[in-house]
């Protein structure tokens with residue numbers, strides 16, 4: 001990024017109202033260029049906004065350091081399960097994959113899941129059963145695609161540890177702002193996890 005662009009970004013941030021800066025730090029930060037982060041930090045500092053916002057922006061600047069990721073990943077994993085609301089050990093990440101057919105219409109879905117081990121296993125078992133039961137009855141896609149969906153669910157189970165690590169890391173990077181900013185507010189983190197899992201609250 002050229003200096004000219006950085007100057008432009010500095011002016012841009014200076015023109016934002018404080019709510020917009022807060023929104024940027026909490027919700028948009030994973031999409032910002034690393035080089036823009038010190039400018040955002042400086043603007044937040046200049047306005048004496050909540051010091052937790054500065055911690056968010058700094059953590060993102062260091063987010064390639066494994067210990068930073070690990071700190072917030074541990075925080076994430078120690079939350080109660082968004083499905084059963086219990087503290088059943090560290091949360092894990094996986095996919096919910098389903099296929100359903102009705103004559104000529106076949107629909108597939110793939111959505112991320114972060115849950116306790118029991119709930120994650122339960123979700124996958126149900127997704128497998130319903131796909132094995134309802135996937136085939138569509139021509140031609142149901143017949144063609146159901147075996148792949150069932151294979152992928154089995155593969156997710158076989159490679160659960162690797163998949164979990166990837167999913168949790170992805171969530172942590174995207175939501176680090178919320179994890180830091182709301183680190184003392186378990187009910188807010190629980191709401192974010194519920195929203196991520198598509199659970200109505």
Ligand SMILES: [Zn+2]
Pocket residue numbers: 081082083084085086088115116117118119120
């Ligand atoms: Zn659970």
